[in-house]
Amino acid sequence: MRSWLAFMTVLGAAALAVAQNVAPPGGGFGGERGGGVRGVRILGAEAGMPARVIKNAPYSADLITETTQVLADGNRLHQTTTARIYRDSEGRTRREQSLSGLGALTGRARLPRVVFINDPVAGVNYALNPENHTATRSAWMHPAYGRGGPPRLARHSDDKVESLGTETMEGVAVRGTRTTTTIPAGKIGNELPILVVIETWYSSDLDTAILTRRSDPRSGETVSRMSNVARAEPSASLFQLPADFKVVEAPRPGHWSSQ
Amino acid sequence: MADPVRPGLMSAERLAHWSECPACANRQKMADDLRTLAAQERKREAPPRVEAFLMAEFRRRGQGRRPMAVPKPAATWRMALWAAAGLVLMASALWRIPGQNPLSVPAVTGSAVQTADMDDAEDGNGFIPLPNAEGLEPNGDVNVVSVEVPRSAVVAAGIPLADDRASEMVKADVMLGSDGLARAIRLAN
Numbered sequence: 001m002r003s004w005l006a007f008m009t010v011l012g013a014a015a016l017a018v019a020q021n022v023a024p025p026g027g028g029f030g031g032e033r034g035g036g037v038r039g040v041r042i043l044g045a046e047a048g049m050p051a052r053v054i055k056n057a058p059y060s061a062d063l064i065t066e067t068t069q070v071l072a073d074g075n076r077l078h079q080t081t082t083a084r085i086y087r088d089s090e091g092r093t094r095r096e097q098s099l100s101g102l103g104a105l106t107g108r109a110r111l112p113r114v115v116f117i118n119d120p121v122a123g124v125n126y127a128l129n130p131e132n133h134t135a136t137r138s139a140w141m142h143p144a145y146g147r148g149g150p151p152r153l154a155r156h157s158d159d160k161v162e163s164l165g166t167e168t169m170e171g172v173a174v175r176g177t178r179t180t181t182t183i184p185a186g187k188i189g190n191e192l193p194i195l196v197v198i199e200t201w202y203s204s205d206l207d208t209a210i211l212t213r214r215s216d217p218r219s220g221e222t223v224s225r226m227s228n229v230a231r232a233e234p235s236a237s238l239f240q241l242p243a244d245f246k247v248v249e250a251p252r253p254g255h256w257s258s259q
Numbered sequence: 260m261a262d263p264v265r266p267g268l269m270s271a272e273r274l275a276h277w278s279e280c281p282a283c284a285n286r287q288k289m290a291d292d293l294r295t296l297a298a299q300e301r302k303r304e305a306p307p308r309v310e311a312f313l314m315a316e317f318r319r320r321g322q323g324r325r326p327m328a329v330p331k332p333a334a335t336w337r338m339a340l341w342a343a344a345g346l347v348l349m350a351s352a353l354w355r356i357p358g359q360n361p362l363s364v365p366a367v368t369g370s371a372v373q374t375a376d377m378d379d380a381e382d383g384n385g386f387i388p389l390p391n392a393e394g395l396e397p398n399g400d401v402n403v404v405s406v407e408v409p410r411s412a413v414v415a416a417g418i419p420l421a422d423d424r425a426s427e428m429v430k431a432d433v434m435l436g437s438d439g440l441a442r443a444i445r446l447a448n
Contacts, residue, residue, distance in 0.1 A: 039428060040412070043405040050400050065438040069391065081439040097402070101439040103389075104416040105408050105431075116402050127402070212438075219391050224438045 040106045042099065045127035046136050046250050047116040053091040054207045060086045061170070061229040065101070069220030077220070079103055092239040093118045117239055126241055135241055138250035158182060167201065169210045170229035174201040194218070206231070290340045386434055386443035390417030399437040406431055418444060 063085055069077040081101035086094040099111040115128035123140035164176025176199065183194040194217055201211040212224045241247065277284040388394070395401065411425040420429075430447035 039407070039409055041407040043407055043430060045402065045404045048401040048403060063438065065440060067440065079440075083439050093400075095402075097435070097439050099404060099439075101435060102404070102406065102433060102441050105406060105412050105433065105441065105444075107412070114402075114404065118400075214393060216393065219393050222393060222438070222440070 040109045040111070042111055042114075042129075044136055044248075045114045045116070045129070046138055047118055047125035047127045049125065049141055050093060050118045050120075053120045054087065055091045056089050057205065057207050058087055058089045058233045059206050059208075059229060059231050060084070060234050061226040063224060063226050065222065065224040067220055067222045086234040086238050088234050088236070088239060090121050092121060094234070094238045117241075119239055128242070128245060133242070133245045135245045135247045136250050137241075137247050164199065164201075169201055169203075170226055172203045172205055172210065172229060172231075174203050174210050176201045286337075286340065290343060385445040386432070387418060387445065388443045389441055392440065392442050393436070395434075395436055395442055401437070401442070402435045404433050404435060406433055413444070413446070416441075416444070418446075 061084075063083045065081050065083075067077075067079045071077070079100065082098050084096040093116075095116045097114050097116060099106065099114060102111070112129065112131045115126075115130060117126040117128065119125070120140065125138045125140065127136040127138075129135070158181075160180040160182075162178045162180075164178055166173060166175050168174065179198045179200070181196040181198075183190065183196070185191060185193050188194075196216045197214070199211075199213040200209050202209050206229075208226075209224070210226045210229070212222075214222045277287055407428050407430050409425065410420050410427050410429050413429060413431065414420055414425070432445045432447070433441050434443040434445075436442045
C-alpha cells in the first residue's frame with residue numbers, strides 16, 4: 001500500500017512536469033510570469049495593415065492609453081496600456097506594444113511586449129517577439145483590410161461636431177474637435193438617449209492625434225495621450241527585421257481576412 | 260525505454276512459481292497488459308528529461324526496499340510495471356494538455372454578445388466584439404495577437420461560453436485597436 005502511495009506521488013509529479021514543459025506550438029511568445037490569469041500564453045502575433053500610409057511626417061512618441069469603467073454597483077475597472085511608436089518619412093511604422101490591453105483575458109499577467117512593423121516600401125508587415133527572436137511576416141495587401149475587414153463604428157448622420165480651438169501639446173500645434181453622437185432612446189433597447197463623446201486633439205503636421213478622450217456610458221472613459229514626441233527621423237534599423245530573428249510566414253495574408 | 264521483461268527470458272523456475280502464486284501471475288499479466296498499452300501509446304512518449312527523472316525516481320525509491328520472494332525477477336518486472344504504468348499515466352497527462360484534446364471545442368453563444376455600436380455582432384471573419392469595448396475607429400490600425408487562455412478568462416472578458424470545463428484552455432485571436440486595447444476576439448476551433 002505504501003509503495004503504491006509513493007508510486008502515485010511520483011507519477012503525479014511526472015505528469016505535472018510533463019504538463020509544464022510542453023513548448024508552445026509554433027514557437028510561442030512565452031507565457032505569463034506575473035499574478036495574472038493562470039496558464040495564459042501568447043502564441044503569436046500578426047501585424048495588421050495600416051489604414052493609411054502617411055509620408056513625410058516622421059516622429060516617435062510614447063502612447064499611453066487609460067480606460068476607466070464604473071460598474072452599476074460602483075466598482076471601477078482601470079486599465080493602462082503603453083506603446084512606443086515610430087514613423088519614418090517613407091511611411092514605415094513601428095509599434096512596441098505592451099499586451100496589458102488584453103484586459104480580462106490575461107488579467108495582470110506580465111506578458112512580453114510585441115513589436116509590429118508596417119513597411120509599405122518593402123511591402124511587408126512583421127510582428128516581432130523580442131524575447132525569443134521570432135517574427136511573423138505577412139504580406140502587404142490592397143485595399144488595407146482585404147475582404148470583410150474588421151468591425152467598424154456605425155456612422156451616425158446626427159453627430160454633433162464642435163471645434164475646441166487650437167493648442168500646443170508636446171511641442172506641436174493641435175486642433176481640438178469634440179464629436180457627440182446620440183443614440184436615440186429605444187434604438188438599442190435603451191430607455192434614455194445615450195451620449196458618446198469623442199474629443200480629439202489632432203496635429204496636422206504629424207497627421208495623427210496627440211490626445212483622444214472618449215466617453216461612452218457603456219464602455220467608460222478612454223484617454224489616449226502621446227508623450228515624449230520627437231520629430232526627428234527615426235533610425236532606419238527600427239523598421240528592419242533583425243538579422244538574428246527566425247521568420248515564420250503568417251498562415252495566410254491578413255490572417256483574419258479570410259476564414 | 261528498454262523493456263526488461265521478455266517472455267524469452269523467463270526461466271522455468273519463474274513459470275513454475277507463477278503457476279503456484281496467483282498474486283505474481285496477476286502482476287505479470289498486468290505488466291503484459293500495460294506493456295501492450297504502452298506500445299499503443301508510443302507516439303505519446305514522454306520527453307527524455309521527464310523519462311530520466313522518472314527512472315531516477317524509480318531507482319531512488321527502489322533502494323532499501325524489502326526483497327520479494329524471488330528477488331531478481333520480481334525487481335525486474337516490478338520495474339517494468341512501474342515504467343509501463345508511468346508511460347500510460349504520462350500519456351494521459353499529455354492528453355489532458357489544453358489544445359491537444361480534440362474534444363475541447365469551445366462553444367460560442369453569439370446571440371448574447373453585446374454589439375455596442377458596431378455594425379454587426381460578428382464580422383465576416385469570425386471576430387466577435389468584446390462587450391464593453393469601444394468600437395474601432397474608421398481609420399484606426401489594427402493588429403492581432405494569438406493567445407491561449409482559460410475558458411474562464413474568456414467568460415470574464417464577457418464572451419458567454421458554456422460554463423463547464425472552465426479551467427480548460429482555449430486558443431483565440433484578439434484584435435487590438437491602435438491604442439493597444441482589445442476590441443474583438445475570435446475563438447479557434
